[in-house]
Amino acid sequence: MASEPRVLAVDQHFDLCIIGTGSGNSILDHRFDDWNVAIVERGVFGGTCLNVGCIPSKMLIYPADIVEHLRHGRELGVDATLDGVRWADIRDRTFGRIDPIAESGRQYRIDLPNVTVFEDDARFTGHKTLQVGDNTITADRFVIAAGARTHIPPIPGLDHVDYDTSDTIMRIDRVPDRLAILGGGFIGAEMGHVFDAFGAEVTMILRGPALLRTEDTEISRRVTERLGDRFNLLCDATPRSVSMDGDTFVIEVDTPSGLVVVEADRLLVATGRVPNGGQLNVEATGVRLDVDGYVITDDHLRTDVDGILALGDVRNALQLKHIANLEARVVQHNLLHPDEPRAIDERFVPHAVFTNPQIGAVGLTEQAALATDRPFVTAVKDYGATAYGWAMEDTSSACKLIADVATRQLIGAHIIGPQASILIQQLVQGMRFGQTVDQMAIDVIYPHPALSEVVENALLDLVKALDAASAV
Known part of the structure; x- marks a missing residue:
């Protein structure tokens, strides 16, 4: 029989309190067995990634990618038809795996004799004092790992309709005939890919001129062109109002060409995520927030308050x-070894966007490099310039690299196309360990005719660009 969280009296004191069960839940291991620990979670155990983010979305994206491969088979001489998409089966396969993991993680913590689980909203009320539901708890150490939540823009009428967010859209009962998406970031792009592949007519409403504007402009331009062939894109658009006409969402949108009325069966709000530090009232315990609401820490992930650390989306x-x-x-190390703290190294952080086409990137974009006033060169190599690109008949994917002229080191890498999330990793390794572009291009052997040759050839072009810049 499953155990339930212990109900405690008011004013309980702990050695450690962890707020949030995403990555914060991974801190505890056997080395904390003699610590009296409180875990606070107001939602589902496992956090955003497991329950409503990266993992379930990829379990939907993989079959969506299969649909896209079928769509383009004719270009390669393969005539294939799609008999249908069993959305309920895809959804249930996804959450039939994820939900038990979340519940087993919760149950494991509840059953630990040194851990007390609180399942309620939390709010700091004073120095190292946390109100959790009807309980007031204190602790010697706190880890704030409370994550982030969907940003809901102040559009007239939006608060009166039953819209979806990334928290709900993946669990809906059926694929809508028409899906409207507010926002052109990675959540909107990925979910647009999924539901377009599964049969929905997708309309995306973007504030700016392109999708994924935080990517390098070359990548943003290419992904906008590719997805613009699949979606209805309203760029430089401002939603004026949202209302319902029966079961139909009606979104009035101001665009450069005038007022456009979008009708949809479901509306996904994907306008970014905001950190939860403010909801925790962290300033009551002396923890500072920056202008965007993120918890401020040093490189050791310590806040201004001794014994309070922070990690994850609430600070980053x-x-x-x-x-x-x-x-x-x-954080785990620094809790156990406060006199020998480790620092976080976030210089070379890759990311991937699992649209179709995929995107993988690390380091500076060209627009960010321009803002530094440092001399740099770029090289762009199309997939179609490689043998494997020929095999795929790829005419739109590319690898773009940026290098510092003085050091001859890579300072940015951006890939759009099949396997981009994998191809980017070899460049992350080279940047992390200080290799020059020459070393990555010339001293490393790449298998022929693998897709990784697009990276090799981009690096070789970058060597030529560096030589030319140095000769000036």
Whole structure:
């Protein structure tokens, strides 16, 4: 029989309190067995990535990619038809795996004799004092790992309709005939790919001129062109109002060409995520927030308050699970060894966007490099310039690299196309260990005719660009 969380009296004191069960939940291991620990979680155990983020979305994206391969088979001489998509089966396969993991993680913590689980909203009320539901708890040490939540823009009428967010869209009962998406970031792009592949007519409403504007402009331009062939894109658009006409969402949108009325069966709000530090009232315990609401820490992930550390989306605007996991390991060490603290190294943080086409990137974009006033060169190599690119009949994918002229080191790498999330890793390794572009291009052997040759050839072009810049 499953155990339930212990109900405690008011004013309980702990050695450690962890707020949030995403990456924060991975801190505890056998070395904390003699610590009296409180875990606070107001939602589902496992955090955003497991329950409503990267993992379930990829379990939907993989079959969506299969659909896209079928669509383009004719170009390669393969005539294939799609008999249908069993959305309920895809959804249930996804959450039939994820939900038991979340519940087993919860149950494991509840059953630990040294851990008390609180399942309620939390709010700091004073120095190292946390109100959790009807309980007031204090602790010698706190880890703030409370994550982030969907940003809901102030559009007239939006608060009166039953819209979806990334928290809900993946669990809907059926694929809508028409899906409207507010926002052109990675959540909107990925979910647009999924539901377009599964049969929905997708309309994306973007504030700016292109999708994924935080990517390098070359990548943003290419992904906008590719997905613009699949979606209805309303760029430089401002939603004026949202209302319902029966079961139909009606979104009035101001565009450069005038007022456009979008009708949809479902509306996904994907306008970014905001950190939860403010909801925790962390300033009541002396923890500072920056202008965007992120918890301020040093490189050791310590806040201004001795014994209070923070990790994950609540402190890091990158909002990446792999960074949160790294931060959890640093926090774990620093809790156990406060006199020998480790620092976080976030210089070379890759990210991937699992649209179709995929995107993988690390380091500076060209627009960011321009802002530094440092001399740099770029090289762009199309997949179609390689043998494997010929095999795929790829005419739109590319690898773009940016190098510092003085050091001849890579300072940015951006890939759009098949396997981009994998291809980027070899460049992360080279940047992390200080290799020059020459070493990565010439001293490393790449298998022929693998797709990794697009990276090799881009590096070789970058060597030529560096030589030309140095000769000036």
